[in-house]
Amino acid sequence: MTGVTIAEAAETVxxxxxxxxxxEKDGLLLRPVPRSSSGHRSYGEPDLRWIKLVTCLRATGMPIRDVRRYAALVRDxxxxxxxxxxxxxxxxxxxxRELAEVTAxxxxxxxxxxIYEHKLELVEQSA
Amino acid sequence: MTGVTIAEAAETVxxxxxxxxxxEKDGLLLRPVPRSSSGHRSYGEPDLRWIKLVTCLRATGMPIRDVRRYAALVRDxxxxxxxxxxxxxxxxxxxxRELAEVTAxxxxxxxxxxIYEHKLELVEQSA
DNA sequence: GTCGCTGCTGGAGTGCACTCCAGGTCAAGG
DNA sequence: CCTTGACCTGGAGTGCACTCCAGCAGCGAC
Incomplete structure (x- = not known):
């Protein structure tokens, strides 16, 4: 197989x-990651691509529960x-909406x- | 006094x-909010202004712990x-940094x- | 063959930021 | 008076997203 170990997968994503x-346990992946003969996970390219999409969704604040729903749809x-x-x-x-709020x-x-910078500037001038 | 009740304060902030x-218990405010004779909190304008600043910090992701440190500095x-x-x-x-990451x-x-929109458009055309 | 490493599983533990609750006080309305 | 409702306190509970752990298995190096 051409898969990578969980340590390598963790590193790359x-x-x-x-x-x-x-x-994986929580159903965020499209399928259980395939195992080697010794039972170790072996991540293939498609697994890694999907996980990267999941990180996009998570990093933008999508809750686990919604990622799971999306994964279920794709699985179907x-x-x-x-x-x-x-x-x-x-x-x-x-x-x-969140971006706008944070920006505001x-x-x-x-x-x-x-205000603080102005204040400190004045102190500096008077020193 | 000219203060407002906790319910009103909650509403406005x-x-x-x-x-x-x-x-208040966690030290995020500049001082314990003043109480009425019956022990009820009475929020004044400065209290509300400070709390609004706190919500700015919190809404942009500053941890409680850091807000507390900032409050301590101002208190000092x-x-x-x-x-x-x-x-x-x-x-x-x-x-x-966070904004940049989320935007990316x-x-x-x-x-x-x-991609999905394109896909669905094709389906629509062929229908 | 045994040491060390990486990985496995199921389940417990953690940190954060609230959120809820029991049991009580107080003031105003009927 | 008695009830109602807003508020009080200290402390327990919740939801989320991990993170850690014990105990065990396989495997290559020495």
Whole structure:
């Protein structure tokens, strides 16, 4: 087989081996990762590609539960593309809302930083 | 007094009354909120302004622990402005990194969405 | 053949940020 | 008076997403 070990997989996708096992147990993957004769996991290219997509979804704040639903849809095969698309669209919208909110709050923080910088500048001048 | 009740405060800052009590107990506020004769909290304008700043920090992902450190600095009074500024700068940087990462991952998701939309378009055409 | 390493499983533990609850106080309304 | 409702306190409980652990198996190196 051409698969890689869980340690290598963890390295390439940027997760811990524990997290990879956890994702698999929790139904976030498309299938149980194939095992070698000794029972060790052997990750193939498609497994790694899927896990990278999962990290995209997770890194943008999609809850585990929704990733599981999406994985289930993909597992079920063709015919439910609209549902998958709806799920991704909904997520995209929530990410955009979150980005807008964070950006707005960041503006307030920047303002605060500006105030402190101004204050410290004055101190420096008077010193 | 001119203060407002915890319910009103919760309403205006967008947190629950429980969370406001929790923040106070946990040292995220500049001082214990003043009480009425009957022991009820009475939030004044400065309290509300500070809590709004706290929500800015929290909404941008600053951990409770760091908010507490920042509150402690402000409580300690003038003289540590550089430290406060450093804390805010560090936070700002981490928020920017996070925004960049989320935006990048969002791009990948958008790409995925594009693929599905294209696929569904073809189906529609052939129908 | 035994040492060390990597991996396996099931399940317990952790950290974070709330959220909920029991049991009680107080003030106003009927 | 008695009830109702908002609030009080200390402390327990919750949900999420991991993270760690004990105990065991296979495998290559020495």
């Amino acid at each position: 940027g997760l811990s081996a524990d997290t990879l096992r956890y994702y 095969g063709e015919g439910n593309e609209e549902e998958r698309l709806a799920l991704l669209h909904a997520h995209r919208d929530s990410v955009l 709050h960041l503006g307030a923080i920047d303002h605060k930083i500006g | 967008g947190l629950s009354a429980d969370t406001l009590r929790y923040y 009074g003038e003289g540590n402005e550089e430290e406060r500024l450093a804390l805010l700068h560090a936070h700002r940087d981490s928020v920017l 991952h969002l791009g990948a998701i958008d790409h995925k969405i594009g």
